[in-house]
Amino acid sequence: MSLPATDRPYFRSRHLEFIVVGVLLLLLTVIFPLLNAHGLLSDFTITLWGKYLCYALLAISVDLLWGYTGLLSLGQALFFSLGGYMFGMYLMLQIGMLGSYAKSGQNPNGLPDFMVFLGHTFLPPFWRPFQSFGFSVLMVFVIPGLLALAFGFLAFRSRIKGVYFSILTQALTYGAALMFFRNDFTMGGNNGFTDFKLILGHSLVDNDTGPATMRGLFIASALVLLTVCLFCHWLNGTKFGLVRQAIRDGENRVLFSGYATANFKLFVFVVAAFIAAVGGALFVPQAGIINPDQMTPDKSIEAVVWVAVGGRGTLIGPIIGAISINALRSWATQAYPDSWLIILGLIFLLVVLFLPGGMVSLPGKIKALRKSQGKPVEPAVARA
Amino acid sequence: MSHPILTVEDVSKTYDGFKAISDLNFYLFEGELRTVIGPNGAGKSTFFDLITGRAKPDKGKIEFGFEPDSHDLTDLNEYEINRLGIGRKFQTPSVYVEHTVWDNLVLSLKGPRGVFASLFKRQSSTDRDRIADLLKLIRLDGKRDWKAGLLAHGEKQWLEIGMLLAQDSKVLLVDEPAAGMSDEETHRTGDLLISLAGKHSIIVIEHDMTFVKQIARDNPVTVLHQGHVLCEGKFEEVQSDPKVREVYLGRGKHGTR
């Protein structure tokens, strides 16, 4: 019996996709730093691409929830930022006596500058352990993970789903942003954390050694991304992957098959929070700043859009989407400052309307179009 | 056959003032094949919803099993009830349309249901053999790599029955299994259900009277009307019961569709 062409390569396409992603990322991990070390690729480009890779991590976390599990979270930017803040606290404390207040002798305790600014004389207790790199990295996982666990537990237990889930996650991130905007919160208020100097003893700003540190961060980002892809690929192959997709397509059926879907969703939600948080933690030293603007609902929606544009429910889609939209932004804000938001908006609109599978579905579409020459093409219907 | 495996007593359920189930008493015995019929709106699907935890009764008790191993189902939710051994097939076929036929069965196969088990458990060769057997039984072995969404309506019904069998539940709740099937397929379904009785306890909801006749030959039939049991007995007794005739005929149709 012959099968429809689109369905037979179900497994094969998945492996192929992973191989493509893996090879590309490996190349990126090796070639970009090499070029940069030989002065053929500017430091600017390395840092820029390092940030794109972090955004790709954020996009994957969105895709894991939305593309694979059917949970449209509008709060992933929150976990990204929380990860960034946790690591940022470490970086802030590393500044120590290199800050401008310390230089002028007004800061004997080596507090972050913004605290001296607001009249603090001693470090708040919850800041103190962040002197340790290990502890900070642990917190990058623990804090976003705990928040995801608590929020997810409440939300999934009471079976909040669909639109309700989206709007609730939006409210969560909005509330958190308001919280972080407050200067009383001693997390830097609107200005957030900036002016990082050192990471694990390596300078971020020195003209001689700084580029090497940035290169290291780039390689770290690429490797983390590769690891996450490996993990996602593995997950797809397990029964867990099957259950997760089944939840997306028909949660009731899964419930009546004896699966506690809430636990599965909670697991995915926490894992997605981890991934976003790691992305944020790597983002902060490369971007040089983290502030509450990064956790507003808008930023979350943007990440969702990257995934939609790239192609959700795929491994490569979110990566392509995150990199291409951000590269477009870097270019268009300079070339068309007045109309680039319109360009961006139109892309969202057109992708949703005419290309629900995103950019990764383009080759298949073109192929199908060629094959069916003359025959009417089925209108695109997405999975709801 | 002495103990009821499923006990439903004095159960009522109201939706927005409409009494879907009122003071229902129902007992299912081990190994029994019970057919439930009743006009539209008699509360048949709500009855299943209450047993499977999709809806909670306003009052009454629903118990599964017998002492010392009995469970109050009203306190449990869907997946807990399923894990106790109650499987359900829905009225409209409910399969995972984006998964292959094979994966649909993998998901339903009896076994641990936890998050971590599903992460690390590998498929054993017994599992694969079991699925292959089931595929043959439901005659979908040629389409094992098809996405379930691409199957015909009848095939989906079969797949769902296969999924139910894969779960190996003690009690099977089967809601209109014959809808969308050809006469031949319907008959085969009937045979299958009859063959399952004894090993499993089964409740079948059905409209198709030919089908009911087939499966209820030696088995009791329950007639639901306005949320409670109108009468219970052998198919012929029920068919000749004046109350039943009034319920069906009064609505101008005799249950053949």
Added chain:
Amino acid sequence: MVWKSFRPLLLCTLVVGVGLLADVRAMAAPETARATIVRAILTSDDAQKHTIINSLIGQGDEAIREIFTAWRQDNLYIYTAPNGAKIPVELTGDKDADGTQAAVRVDSGEPLKDASGQPLRLVAKQLTAVEHDASLRRVMKNVVDLLDLGSPLPAKRLRAVQTIGFAQKADKLPVLEARTGIETDTEIKKELREAIALIHLADPDDGVKIKALVVLQELHNSSSYDLINALRAKAEKDNKPAVTAAAHSALLAIDHHRSVVKFFGTLFRGLSAGSVLLVVALGLAITFGLMGVINMAHGEMITVGAYATYITQNVFGAGMNFTLPFIKIAIHLPGLHLTGWAYQLYFLVAIPIGFLSAALVGIALERSVIRFLYRRPLESLLATFGVSLILQQMFKLTFGSNNVNVDSPVYLSSNWTVFDVTFDWNRVFVIGFAVVIVFGVWLALTKTPLGLLIRCVMQNRMMASCMGVRTERVNMLTFGLGSGLAGLAGVFVTQLGTVGPSMGQEYIVDSFMTVVVGGVGSIFGTVVSALGIGLTDQSLQQILLNPVLGKILVLLAIILFLQWRPTGLFSARSRSLD
């Protein structure tokens, strides 16, 4: 002895102390009001200028009013006589061909004459103008206000009484007591009692003080709080338990009164905040609640309404020009150049215009984008997010990135004060507005054929379509209605907040929360949740004295609330969102 009797006065507030010195000087060398003013004009030191003018308080000379009016209208100048003397003059009458005007001496009110006795005519530009600024004008106004004790206008009299009271000068007592005898207005009578009591507070005799405190306690007016508090602190220091106790109980009475005012004020403010939420969320309750479209461009529909109001205002006024972006079509809207009441009506005209323009934009959006997405609600979120970005940038390119100003019409820019609770007219209006549009929507949905069609299409599109309902058209009109309501909200929020290209973003999260808490699909739920959120928010602000913490708590409460009722207060079954 004299020193002792004056001591409490000196220990009062700074102005009073300075005023006292001025009084002493006035007693030493009596001078006319005109002479005093001349002295004030010629003083270069600001503080001293204020002191001198303050010394005029209580004088009844009508010349003060005239001269001050001339001063405020920039008609006073300093004329330097040939002998070097500086003579303040008022230039009056029309300018002649050379630009000269008649000059009147401020010190005498007589025309300025040269050595030969001929009246001089002067050119304003050649003289030094007598300057004034806000604070000086305020001081002058105080003096004039005192003249207002006999004014026929109650508001003027009231203000005059207050001013005298705060000055706490015993020599004004007779004036006030005289007034008490003839005053008929109850409000002013109360104010007179307070003013007299306040002056008595400064009396050296403790008995008088305590009596005054009893009166003030009975009046429990917020404005006397600071003076009583100062008195209490002093009495405590001087170890006068009777005065301290009386002051304490007077303060308690005021505090109690304040908390009552705060309570009712908060109630009103909560109601009005809730009404604002309701007005902005009602459109969403239809597009999102009934139709299941997650319209992230809802905020931009509000912006359309707001800009429509802005355009209407400009057309009623001087007209406006703008260029449509990309197609570069310049649009010139001629102005009607209306003034007075005719101009003030612009806001009422803007209401239907705002509704219609937003409804039209909404219909265009529905036809071009939304109708393809009814079966994909989560994707409608993304598409409309794109639309929202595009619209914001369009507004920016059309109307500039600056915020624009929409004037408040006179009928919305004042307030009623009842028992010290302020009821702003714009706030009262928004409450009424909310009631009217909720009633209107209810009528439209339940009593009109369109409403019937809407409800039937929203419940089951397919079935309705099979029954011969033109679902496409109903979808379009429903979305238009929802957008139009957002436009109405836009018209109204011009009176409360910022009008600019991105203003819509400020309302979007709040709107969604309101609808979700109320229960998607239930208009009544939206009403209840809007008022509930508004009241909670304002009460928390009042309690925490911190607007942000209150808001965060409200969001937290909403998240927890949805744990308890995952589908909101009044859930209606909605297939599209399941």
Added chain:
Amino acid sequence: MITKFSKLLGAGVIALSALVGSARAADTVKVGVLHDLSGTMAISETSLRDVLLFTFDEINAKGGVLGKKIVPVIVDPGSVWPAFAEKSKQLLEVDKVAVTFGCWTSVSRKSALPVFEKDNGLLFYPVQYEGEEESQNVCYTAEAVNQQAIPAVDFFIAQGKKKFYLIGTDYVYPQTTNLVLLEYLLSKGVPLANIGGGFVKDSSGKITNAGKYTPFGHKDYQQIIAEIKDFAASGDACVISTLNGDTNPPFFKEYAAAGLTADTCPVVSYSIAEDEFRSLPAKDLVGQIGCWTYFQSIDSPENAKFLAAFQAWLKTTKADGVVKEGRVVDSPMVLSYDGVYLWKACVEKAGSFDVDKVRAVWKSGISFVGPGGKVTTQPNMHLTKTVYIGESKADGQFKILKTFPDVYGEPHLKGTFKPKE
């Protein structure tokens, strides 16, 4: 193998960038413009872009700087703060600009600053700010706290105001300004009870700051206005507002509706200049106080010339996205203008575009007579300039009430003022 490939790829990248950069010529100098043209801050910063373009044209028409024509490189960070670091890096490392004019918000400056320090660039910053900063890579043409906040408070004290209500948006500039003002008011003998808005205390109960803070985009000022009304009931109260642009319309609309006026309780707003005034109901706000180092209404030949030239430029310019109608000028715009001329003067005196040389000239003290009067550079990278206090008129302009000439820009004010015993 890999290195070979990498060199090939690198060569391609270089070729591409050379293609882009081929416009560079010997007789021009690249100058960066780093202002938000989209996003939330575009509302304020677009005007600065415009005035910078105007200034460049004006200088180019007279022969440029050291004989080189200024070529602006305009980038738009889009109100995304990490983008300020990214774009700064681009300007300094890719475009290699001689100087950059830019930033408005504190957070944007903080984001860009490390990049300028690392690459030894020069940033001209034109907007009133919180101080407590003295980077060698930033020329602060902006008003320091003592050039704005303190004079206005002195003005109110001279008017006999005794009660001060502090309100601001919750970010660094208002926080710091209020911190300094709290110290200043206490040093003037104002009791704590007469300072409204609340106090911030640390865990030991010590007061660390004062003021009521609302978030960006706050809309509902009902409760706060009620509080102010109660605070001002006894007369002699004023409000010191560091509310940020967008929150001013709802604040003042509520203020006016509640029946408060400049007579009963005046407001000084440090963030409202002529440009912001366009979005406010000016007729309800007559008599409110502003304090800047420039007002459009200044009556001087330099200002008249500047205004006329700017309006003429607006009419003829072909630059993209410049709104031509209803334009006003305000302090940040004039300080941007002054900044360009000061940079020009420094470059010409140094005879070089080299940042270190330009900075050395700046520190030696250079003067320029701009539209707001004479401005002089200081060794601490700030400017000495004239401070004006004005009251608003119904047409949205300010009438100048007081002038404080030659006020030295002092960024470090915290702890300067000691409470009066």
